[in-house]
Amino acid sequence: MADTTVAGGAGLLERLARGPVICAEGYLFEIERRGYLSAGAYVPEAVLEHPDAVARLHRDFLHAGSEVMLAFTYYAHREKLRLIGREGALEELNRTALRLAREAALESDALVAGNVCNSNIFVDGDAESARTVRAMFDEQVGWAVDEGVDFIVAETISYCSEALLALEAIKAAGQTAVINLAIHREPETRDGLTPAEAAKRLEDAGADVVGLNCTRGPASMLPLLGPIREAVGCHVAALPVAYRTTEEEPTFQSLSDPGCGCLPEGRPFPTALDPFTVNRYEIEEFTREAQALGVSYLGVCCGAGPHHIRAVAEALGRRPPASRYSPDMSQHAFYGTSDQIPADYKAYKGNL
Numbered sequence: 356m357a358d359t360t361v362a363g364g365a366g367l368l369e370r371l372a373r374g375p376v377i378c379a380e381g382y383l384f385e386i387e388r389r390g391y392l393s394a395g396a397y398v399p400e401a402v403l404e405h406p407d408a409v410a411r412l413h414r415d416f417l418h419a420g421s422e423v424m425l426a427f428t429y430y431a432h433r434e435k436l437r438l439i440g441r442e443g444a445l446e447e448l449n450r451t452a453l454r455l456a457r458e459a460a461l462e463s464d465a466l467v468a469g470n471v472c473n474s475n476i477f478v479d480g481d482a483e484s485a486r487t488v489r490a491m492f493d494e495q496v497g498w499a500v501d502e503g504v505d506f507i508v509a510e511t512i513s514y515c516s517e518a519l520l521a522l523e524a525i526k527a528a529g530q531t532a533v534i535n536l537a538i539h540r541e542p543e544t545r546d547g548l549t550p551a552e553a554a555k556r557l558e559d560a561g562a563d564v565v566g567l568n569c570t571r572g573p574a575s576m577l578p579l580l581g582p583i584r585e586a587v588g589c590h591v592a593a594l595p596v597a598y599r600t601t602e603e604e605p606t607f608q609s610l611s612d613p614g615c616g617c618l619p620e621g622r623p624f625p626t627a628l629d630p631f632t633v634n635r636y637e638i639e640e641f642t643r644e645a646q647a648l649g650v651s652y653l654g655v656c657c658g659a660g661p662h663h664i665r666a667v668a669e670a671l672g673r674r675p676p677a678s679r680y681s682p683d684m685s686q687h688a689f690y691g692t693s694d695q696i697p698a699d700y701k702a703y704k705g706n707l
């Protein structure tokens with residue numbers, strides 16, 4: 356399969372050979388926050404009901420420096436559509452999401468990625484469930500190939516054995532594969548491998564890029580990346596959630612907020628995580644540290660806004676279109692240093 360973009364430019368592996376590649380994720384959380392999708396089932400019905408909202412977010416991420424338009428097919432798999440009683444819309448949803456990503460990518464020099472994810476019905480060691488899950492991956496991969504993607508991402512999978520099924524489906528279709536694992540509170544896959552061991556197995560099975568995405572924020576993802584980098588020879592990916600996780604609460608599901616007495620579920624996840632949002636400088640720092648470890652497929656997952664993606668780009672020395680509007684505090688009314696700011700306003704800044 357040719358590793359070229361829809362626009363005829365360099366494909367993913369060619370770009371990674373030259374330097375880091377940026378991929379914005381987190382469509383579910385951002386579209387939910389914008390009011391076009393319901394938290395809970397988290398099915399991307401907005402693709403069909405509000406395609407303009409999805410197209411808008413693709414363009415916002417593109418403007419901010421994302422070089423990959425990831426089709427919004429996360430949880431657009433047969434099991435999820437069955438759960439909400441819309442199995443009949445499965446193919447239309449997938450094809451529409453792929454076309455929305457492609458249309459946005461064509462406006463720039465971006466790549467289009469197909470996307471499959473955790474099935475939530477996989478049972479480790481059960482051949483019947485493996486067949487069912489593989490068939491779910493195969494049909495989504497088939498639609499992605501049909502719609503002309505540049506490569507395919509399998510993400511947020513916490514069993515190495517399930518990730519291997521996704522990889523097999525992607526490779527059977529002759530596609531470049533990015534495989535990202537989600538590591539929960541225990542620093543291992545649900546089938547008991549260290550992230551480094553799992554990454555090695557995935558590389559040995561043919562993955563082109565292996566890494567981690569979602570679940571962990573920058574602080575609790577970073578320590579897992581060095582051992583992965585040492586274990587594999589292929590490209591490594593890192594796309595944390597945009598939340599301040601800690602060693603004690605390493606995932607966004609495990610975060611607690613004792614200072615808030617009005618949490619409907621008793622925990623911040625998933626709709627009250629706002630106070631934990633990392634700022635753009637923390638994303639810049641994470642990007643630089645991950646890059647120094649040798650991670651080259653970089654981005655941000657749930658919680659990401661366009662300003663986080665611009666921070667990834669600028670940490671890598673890029674100047675996406677959104678950098679035209681990067682902060683310039685020299686012209687601020689009180690904190691500014693410009694000669695045109697009145698001296699008494701400058702002197703008043705400590706009173707603000």
Ligand SMILES: [Zn+2]
Binds near residue numbers: 570596656657
């Ligand atoms: Zn995520």
